[in-house]
Amino acid sequence: xxxxxxxxxxxxxxxxxxxxxxxxxxxxxxxxxxxxxxxxxxxxxxxxxxxxxxxxxxxxxxxxxxxxxxxxxxxxxxxxxxxxxxxxxxxxxxxxxxxxxxxxxxxxxxxxxxxxxxxxxxxxxxxxxxxxxxxxxxxxxxxxxxxxxxxxxxxxxxxxxxxxxxxxxxxxxxxxxxxxxxxxxxxxxxxxxxxxxxxxxxxxxxxxxxxxxxxxxxxxxxxxxxxxxxxxxxxxxxxxxxxxxxxxxxxxxxxxxxxxxxxxxxxxxxxxxxxxxxxxxxxxxxxxxxxxxxxxxxxxxxxxxxxxxxxxxxxxxxxxxxxxxxxxxxxxxxxxxxxxxxxxxxxxxxxxxxxxxxxxxxxxxxxxxxxxxxxxxxxxxxxxxxxxxxxxxxxxxxxxxxxxxxxxxxxxxxxxxxxxxxxxxxxxxxxxxxxxxxxxxxxxxxxxxxx
Amino acid sequence: xxxxxxxxxxxxxxxxxxxxxxxxxxxxxxxxxxxxxxxxxxxxxxxxxxxxxxxxxxxxxxxxxxxxxxxxxxxxxxxxxxxxxxxxxxxxxxxxxxxxxxxxxxxxxxxxxxxxxxxxxxxxxxxxxxxxxxxxxxxxxxxxxxxxxxxxxxxxxxxxxxxxxxxxxxxxxxxxxxxxxxxxxxxxxxxxxxxxxxxxxxxxxxxxxxxxxxxxxxxxxxxxxxxxxxxxxxxxxxxxxxxxxxxxxxxxxxxxxxxxxxxxxxxxxxxxxxxxxxxxx
Ligand code: HEM
Numbered sequence: 160x161x162x163x164x165x166x167x168x169x170x171x172x173x174x175x176x177x178x179x180x181x182x183x184x185x186x187x188x189x190x191x192x193x194x195x196x197x198x199x200x201x202x203x204x205x206x207x208x209x210x211x212x213x214x215x216x217x218x219x220x221x222x223x224x225x226x227x228x229x230x231x232x233x234x235x236x237x238x239x240x241x242x243x244x245x246x247x248x249x250x251x252x253x254x255x256x257x258x259x260x261x262x263x264x265x266x267x268x269x270x271x272x273x274x275x276x277x278x279x280x281x282x283x284x285x286x287x288x289x290x291x292x293x294x295x296x297x298x299x300x301x302x303x304x305x306x307x308x309x310x311x312x313x314x315x316x317x318x319x320x321x322x323x324x325x326x327x328x329x330x331x332x333x334x335x336x337x338x339x340x341x342x343x344x345x346x347x348x349x350x351x352x353x354x355x356x357x358x359x360x361x362x363x364x365x366x367x368x369x370x371x372x373x374x375x376x377x378x379x380x381x382x383x384x385x386x387x388x389x390x391x392x393x394x395x396x397x398x399x400x401x402x403x404x405x406x407x408x409x410x411x412x413x414x415x416x417x418x419x420x421x422x423x424x425x426x427x428x429x430x431x432x433x434x435x436x437x438x439x440x441x442x443x444x445x446x447x448x449x450x451x452x453x454x455x456x457x458x459x460x461x462x463x464x465x466x467x468x469x470x471x472x473x474x475x476x477x478x479x480x481x482x483x484x485x486x487x488x489x490x491x492x493x494x495x496x497x498x499x500x501x502x503x504x505x506x507x508x509x510x511x512x513x514x515x516x517x518x519x520x521x522x523x524x525x526x527x528x529x530x531x532x533x534x535x536x537x538x539x540x541x542x543x544x545x546x547x548x549x550x551x552x553x554x555x556x557x558x559x560x561x562x563x564x565x566x567x568x569x570x571x572x573x574x575x576x577x578x579x580x581x582x583x584x585x586x587x588x589x590x591x592x593x594x595x596x597x598x599x600x601x602x603x604x605x606x607x608x609x610x
Numbered sequence: 611x612x613x614x615x616x617x618x619x620x621x622x623x624x625x626x627x628x629x630x631x632x633x634x635x636x637x638x639x640x641x642x643x644x645x646x647x648x649x650x651x652x653x654x655x656x657x658x659x660x661x662x663x664x665x666x667x668x669x670x671x672x673x674x675x676x677x678x679x680x681x682x683x684x685x686x687x688x689x690x691x692x693x694x695x696x697x698x699x700x701x702x703x704x705x706x707x708x709x710x711x712x713x714x715x716x717x718x719x720x721x722x723x724x725x726x727x728x729x730x731x732x733x734x735x736x737x738x739x740x741x742x743x744x745x746x747x748x749x750x751x752x753x754x755x756x757x758x759x760x761x762x763x764x765x766x767x768x769x770x771x772x773x774x775x776x777x778x779x780x781x782x783x784x785x786x787x788x789x790x791x792x793x794x795x796x797x798x799x800x801x802x803x804x805x806x807x808x809x810x811x812x813x814x815x816x817x818x819x820x821x822x823x824x825x826x827x828x829x830x831x832x833x834x835x836x837x838x839x840x841x842x843x844x845x846x847x848x849x850x851x852x853x854x855x856x857x858x859x860x861x862x863x864x865x866x867x868x869x870x871x872x873x874x875x876x877x878x879x880x881x882x883x884x885x886x887x888x889x890x891x
Binding site: 397427547 | 642674675724733734737742743752802806809810811813816817818820821822823824825826827829834835837838841842844845848849851852861862870878
């Protein structure tokens with residue numbers, strides 16, 4: 160009692176921050192708080208929220224930071240509390256674990272003998288000194304090599320396995336802190352941005368999200384080509400950009416990127432993210448005779464450019480649809496005949512005979528288009544990401560060690576008795592998975608009683 | 611759809627249902643024979659589901675879009691049910707008790723029933739989903755989810771048993787359950803199998819996101835809900851080492867954890883919108 164009241168204020172605060180009693184509510188509050196951010200859509204423009212909430216509700220939600228909840232001061236405070244809790248708890252307990260592992264209790268005293276649940280004793284003829292060797296080697300064989308300690312004339316043998324597993328919990332806890340450190344580093348020194356590059360063009364600056372504005376990469380990236388591959392049924396299989404990194408006027412790296420296979424250069428990653436058409440050049444239209452399908456003329460058109468064909472009229476391409484009503488690429492052409500009304504109609508790349516139906520002596524075939532695409536790239540730099548992965552690996556390892564490792568300890572005490580006899584006391588303890596250890600202990604008992 | 615794999619999955623579903631009934635009858639009738647039949651049927655259902663997975667994999671190769679069958683809603687549901695059944699068989703064997711069956715097998719059956727209402731044809735993967743990280747992500751997550759399902763089923767048994775023990779009785783079906791001490795232990799054991807898998811699942815999901823669009827964590831609803839589930843089970847683990855929390859309170863946390871898991875799995879797609887919506891994108 161007197162010890163309690165003499166605890167200084169500092170000690171009390173420390174105990175509080177290092178306690179599990181704080182950890183459980185913090186974990187649960189973090190979980191519950193996180194729910195709000197999944198119900199209220201985050202980081203949307205104000206107009207978006209106006210569709211769902213009244214002005215006064217918006218005011219309240221925005222005051223509480225619920226529109227960017229995971230970066231709000233109170234959520235970050237919660238995370239800081241969590242980190243402090245974890246740090247204090249580790250600092251508080253780790254020295255003790257080191258002590259237990261480096262300097263284990265090698266002798267079995269009365270108090271322990273009473274408190275341990277796995278204790279077995281029997282008597283044996285002989286002297287301690289004679290039996291020492293035999294028991295030590297039997298214990299080595301059956302469990303682990305023991306350490307010997309003489310305490311006056313009583314011999315203690317101590318053997319252990321899996322002492323390291325006591326660190327599992329702390330590896331887990333420290334790994335969480337490592338992940339948090341990695342995340343902070345990424346947030347401070349990294350950026351995320353987005354850029355469109357038209358085929359043939361190059362960029363060296365990227366518009367980023369957040370407060371960093373436009374970032375100069377220090378090198379240029381050129382898009383040589385963009386293409387889409389399809390499955391047999393027509394759904395897109397892969398979006399592919401052929402990129403070059405250009406530094407000092409020279410190409411230093413060339414890579415074809417896909418979704419899930421980014422380009423990396425000097426810590427900056429470029430991800431295939433979207434694409435679009437930046438216009439079309441070189442539309443090819445064939446003019447063919449209706450009778451035998453022979454080619455009258457192959458036209459190479461620019462959008463809206465008018466080309467005159469003898470005996471047919473003036474032809475221009477006025478519109479393009481990559482997939483008109485599910486019939487594939489289609490071109491809207493305009494034909495101004497030498498007499499009569501100008502006509503405009505669609506022709507389809509996949510149906511070359513489509514225009515025969517017009518009943519003219521010639522028909523038009525849409526035979527190709529060379530579209531210019533732009534590729535949309537996500538650009539990211541995250542100097543903390545490797546730290547995060549290191550933390551993640553240790554987290555899984557630590558959890559496995561914590562759950563499935565077990566520090567198993569065995570004491571064997573040889574106490575000389577009167578009449579040339581020795582009392583043998585065998586005791587064991589495991590900090591986890593005691594059921595399995597009971598079986599080990601049973602086996603040990605049998606092995607050692609044979610000595 | 612009459613493809614072989616779907617037929618085999620349908621067979622597995624029927625067997626899960628029959629096994630569930632057998633386990634329930636076994637609880638009421640207390641006849642060892644019924645219990646043996648239940649175990650046999652469960653074994654057959656697991657074989658049928660295993661064969662179905664192999665058939666589906668082979669069929670996807672024949673269609674020219676070969677891939678591990680764990681990438682859409684149907685596949686993830688049938689995979690989940692399959693792992694639940696495998697875990698169940700392991701627990702039955704390990705604890706030599708068939709009383710869990712009535713609480714665990716129905717989870718697999720209703721999951722399959724739900725799966726049978728979803729689109730079961732094999733479709734090609736959109737580019738964003740073509741990633742080994744994604745496959746490992748789905749497999750690890752669903753093994754974790756399945757372990758939590760088992761834990762939840764047994765936590766319900768725990769609560770029933772505890773009520774009875776408080777009354778000092780040991781009659782009826784609940785009387786057949788193992789003691790609360792054993793049940794509490796199994797609830798915990800199922801969670802410590804699930805937790806590393808969920809942790810690895812969240813991490814591989816983050817790795818996938820990092821490769822696909824450059825952020826390992828963007829607080830989208832699916833990610834956030836997996837974090838919520840993880841935090842609940844972390845609370846569970848710490849509650850167990852705190853005096854006064856073991857038993858009833860941790861059993862409740864296990865049930866809450868599994869409800870959150872279901873929401874993470876389905877609710878987010880059905881109720882909330884996000885980057886992950888299966889089929890939608
Ligand atoms: C989400 C974050 C956390 C994770 C994933 C985590 C993980 C773990 C794991 C796996 C164990 C082993 C549990 C068992 O043996 O059944 C453990 C034990 C423990 N954790 Fe955490 N932990 C977290 C946060 C915290 C926090 C914030 C504290 C702060 C006090 C804390 C304190 C402890 C303590 C005292 C133990 C028991 C150590 C022992 O058995 O000697 N944990 N933790």
